[in-house]
Amino acid sequence: MLVVTAVCIAVVFSSCGKAPQAEIDAANAAIEAAKAAGADVYVAEDFAALQDSMNAVNENVEAQNAKLFKNFSKVTEQLVVVNQMAVETQAKAETRKAEVKLEIEALQAEVSSILLENNDLVTKAPKGKEGAAALEAIKSDISLIETSVGEVATLVANDNLIPALDKVKAAKEKAVAINTELNEVIAKYAKSRR
Amino acid sequence: MGKKRRKQYWWILGVLIVLLAAGGVAILLAPEPPRHELRLAREALNTAQKAQAEVYAPSVYNEARQLYDSAMVNWSRQNERFFLNRDFSQVQQFAMLSSEKAADAAAHSVHQVKNTNSQVKNSIAELGKQVLHYERVYKKLPLSRSVINEHNKGKMKLAEAKIADESGRYKEAKTHCQQAEKLIKSSNERAESLLKAWFAHYPQWKKDGAEAIRLSKGGKKVILVDKLAHQCVVYQNGKAIRQFEAELGINWMGDKRRKGDKATPEGIYRVTQKKEGARTKFHRALLLDYPNDNDKRRFAAGKKNGSLPAGAAIGGLIEIHGHGGKGVDWTDGCIALTNENMDALFRLVAVGTPVIIVGSLKPLSEIY
Numbered sequence: 001m002l003v004v005t006a007v008c009i010a011v012v013f014s015s016c017g018k019a020p021q022a023e024i025d026a027a028n029a030a031i032e033a034a035k036a037a038g039a040d041v042y043v044a045e046d047f048a049a050l051q052d053s054m055n056a057v058n059e060n061v062e063a064q065n066a067k068l069f070k071n072f073s074k075v076t077e078q079l080v081v082v083n084q085m086a087v088e089t090q091a092k093a094e095t096r097k098a099e100v101k102l103e104i105e106a107l108q109a110e111v112s113s114i115l116l117e118n119n120d121l122v123t124k125a126p127k128g129k130e131g132a133a134a135l136e137a138i139k140s141d142i143s144l145i146e147t148s149v150g151e152v153a154t155l156v157a158n159d160n161l162i163p164a165l166d167k168v169k170a171a172k173e174k175a176v177a178i179n180t181e182l183n184e185v186i187a188k189y190a191k192s193r194r
Numbered sequence: 195m196g197k198k199r200r201k202q203y204w205w206i207l208g209v210l211i212v213l214l215a216a217g218g219v220a221i222l223l224a225p226e227p228p229r230h231e232l233r234l235a236r237e238a239l240n241t242a243q244k245a246q247a248e249v250y251a252p253s254v255y256n257e258a259r260q261l262y263d264s265a266m267v268n269w270s271r272q273n274e275r276f277f278l279n280r281d282f283s284q285v286q287q288f289a290m291l292s293s294e295k296a297a298d299a300a301a302h303s304v305h306q307v308k309n310t311n312s313q314v315k316n317s318i319a320e321l322g323k324q325v326l327h328y329e330r331v332y333k334k335l336p337l338s339r340s341v342i343n344e345h346n347k348g349k350m351k352l353a354e355a356k357i358a359d360e361s362g363r364y365k366e367a368k369t370h371c372q373q374a375e376k377l378i379k380s381s382n383e384r385a386e387s388l389l390k391a392w393f394a395h396y397p398q399w400k401k402d403g404a405e406a407i408r409l410s411k412g413g414k415k416v417i418l419v420d421k422l423a424h425q426c427v428v429y430q431n432g433k434a435i436r437q438f439e440a441e442l443g444i445n446w447m448g449d450k451r452r453k454g455d456k457a458t459p460e461g462i463y464r465v466t467q468k469k470e471g472a473r474t475k476f477h478r479a480l481l482l483d484y485p486n487d488n489d490k491r492r493f494a495a496g497k498k499n500g501s502l503p504a505g506a507a508i509g510g511l512i513e514i515h516g517h518g519g520k521g522v523d524w525t526d527g528c529i530a531l532t533n534e535n536m537d538a539l540f541r542l543v544a545v546g547t548p549v550i551i552v553g554s555l556k557p558l559s560e561i562y
Contacts, residue, residue, distance in 0.1 A: 048243045055236050058266060059229065065273040066227045066280070126520045137342050144346050163366070170353035174346075188521040 017070030019061050023079040027054060030086030039093035041162065042100070046089045053082050100161045104152065107168040111149055114175040118142055121182040126189045141178055145171050224277045227269055231289035235262050238296035247299035249365055250306035258295035265289040310364040317371040318359060321352050324378050331561060332385035334424075336445045336523065341384045348377030389561075392447055392553060395460070399552035402462060406550040407432050415543050417465075417514070419529055421446055421458060422554035422561070426514065426529060428542055436542060438535040441518045443527035447553075450484070450527055452493065452502055453509030458527050459484050463549045468540065469513075477516025477533045478540045482549055484512035514539065514549070 031054055039047040057078045064070045119142065125135055148171040155164035239258055247255035265288035272280045328345055355370035406418040410429035418427045419440060426440040443450075443458040450459035467481040485493065485508045496502035509527070516537075518530030529551075531539060554561070 045244070048240065052236065052240045055239075055262075056233075059232050059236070062266065062269045062273060063227065063229055065270070066277075068221060068277060126522060126524060136339065140339055140343055141346050144343065144350065148350060162363070166354045166357045166361075166366070166370075169357045170350050173353050174350055185521050188519065 017072055020072050020076045023076055027079050027082045030083050034086050034090040037090045037093045038097050039089045042093045042096035046092055050085050050089050057082055100165055104164050104168055107172055111172050111175050114179055118178050125182055125186055145175050220278055225280050225282050227282050228286035228289055231286050235289045235292040238293045242296040242300040245300040245303040247303035251299040251302035254295055254302055255299040258292050258299055261288050261292035261295060310368055314359050314364050314367045314371055318356055321374055321378055324382055325349055328382055335447050337385055341381050344377050345381035348374045393558045395553055396557055402550050402552050403555045409548055415547055417549040419551040420555045438531050441530040442523045443525050444523055446523050453507040456526050459512055460551050460553055461488055465545050465547045468545055478536045479513040479515035482512045
């Protein structure tokens with residue numbers, strides 16, 4: 001009888017609650033998936049909140065582990081919320097990334113079109129004896145922008161979208177400046193010929 | 195028998211009560227995990243992260259995070275022990291240290307963000323000035339392609355820095371600024387050294403400029419061309435009576451040394467012919483007596499000392515002609531004016547008019 005009582009007490013004291021490991025692993029995997037989707041870059045604040053929530057859950061897991069009478073039902077509920085948050089954060093990151101990509105593509109197209117126009121303007125600008133050196137400088141500028149656009153493509157291919165966006169914006173600024181310069185020179189040239 | 199059994203039950207009940215009481219006391223005495231400290235540490239880390247400590251105070255921030263992780267690992271380890279044997283003092287220590295470090299990281303990051311932002315803003319402004327200086331002083335100079343490329347690359351990097359700055363990514367902006375600074379500074383220095391080398395002739399230009407005014411004092415018209423200012427000025431009685439904008443040879447910076455160098459010569463010349471109609475394809479033209487004796491002497495010396503190739507020719511047919519006004523230096527070494535200005539100049543001067551061409555009438559100190 002004494003033995004039975006001792007075993008019962010031992011069982012009660014060691015408790016029978018187990019941490020929801022499968023749910024914890026699933027939540028961690030969902031957070032990793034969000035990070036892989038670029039959540040830490042494109043929706044950094046949401047991702048930080050997600051990480052904080054998971055840390056809070058981990059603290060609750062250990063708090064229950066420290067108790068004699070463990071109860072993980074609240075932790076399981078929290079894990080459902082974290083999982084949902086992770087899925088939403090991943091979706092947000094993917095949307096933002098797609099938006100950045102679209103913006104880059106639009107700018108790339110814009111720069112390419114300005115470059116085409118600039119190359120066309122170069123053929124109309126004073127040339128030969130008339131303005132060859134100035135045109136050489138402009139051509140070198142155009143080739144610099146073309147190189148920059150190539151670098152943008154590499155950055156996009158490597159998923160470095162934010163630096164790619166900076167670069168393509170700078171390239172556009174430069175291409176527009178050359179376009180203005182060429183148009184001014186051509187206008188001046190045309191005026192002097194009249 | 196019944197009495198014995200009853201006694202036995204009383205014994206069991208007694209033991210059970212004692213055990214439960216002991217258990218209750220043990221529970222009350224069991225050490226409590228430092229949940230409050232851990233929560234504070236987590237909140238401090240969160241605040242640090244919001245302050246961008248990961249970017250601007252990475253080492254302190256990572257230390258804080260590692261301390262928090264160590265606290266959690268230690269807590270988990272303590273939980274595996276028998277509850278009365280648990281010791282959470284280290285967990286508490288790690289958590290408190292993590293809080294302190296996270297607070298340090300946040301404060302350091304706020305300071306760094308402010309600092310970096312101000313550095314970037316200053317750097318952008320300073321580089322902007324240097325770009326403007328280049329555009330004002332060097333852009334119109336016939337510089338080498340590598341100098342131009344360097345300057346353009348620098349400008350592109352500066353544009354990237356501005357974009358990163360506007361997006362609040364100061365650290366990236368700072369990196370772009372550093373790259374831009376290297377390129378812009380180098381191109382400016384290279385251009386400056388070329389300009390300074392050319393200005394070594396300034397004393398001669400000053401003398402020639404004074405000579406032009408002196409020659410005009412007897413009522414004679416004298417043409418004075420300031421290459422750097424791109425001005426063609428007609429003097430009479432020591433006063434400028436007309437002034438025209440001029441376009442020069444592609445490589446106008448520097449004296450003409452030989453045929454094909456596309457440089458506009460520097461020195462004292464004369465108008466030898468006035469050409470118009472079928473005699474010129476540049477509307478109207480004033481042919482100069484390039485090469486003069488000085489040019490011939492210098493050319494011969496250059497050939498002799500090997501600074502000019504043996505097959506080099508001295509060139510000729512340097513004129514002041516029309517078809518200018520393109521806004522660029524485009525000639526093979528001639529001086530081009532707009533047709534309208536050429537007509538005016540053509541009417542003003544005669545064959546024999548002195549034409550004095552100088553690099554600059556202003557000293558270098560006034561150009562900067």
